[in-house]
Amino acid sequence: MDNRSLGLLLVGAGTVFLILALTLHIAGLLYGVILGSSIVLNVSGAGILMKFIADKKLANLQRPYKVRSLFYEFYVGIYSMGMFGGILLWK
Structure with missing residues (x-):
């Protein structure tokens, strides 16, 4: 079990105990x-x-270098083309 799963499991269990403490009408120890x-x-x-x-x-x-995802390259390409097209239409 990696740290992410263990951390999420502990936070989930803590949340369950918090909900139990708030919903059950218990007092004392x-x-x-x-x-x-x-x-x-x-x-x-x-x-x-x-x-x-x-x-x-x-x-x-x-x-050694940052690997960019294909989605990032696509987004940058579309964004730059959109801005360039907007500049051409503006003038």
């Missing part, structure tokens, strides 16, 4: 345990997701 576990799971899941994003950015920085 059980409420504190459910709410505390929700906070711990959400914070740890968010931390793991941030580490995953940082590792991904670091891996992209270590590449």
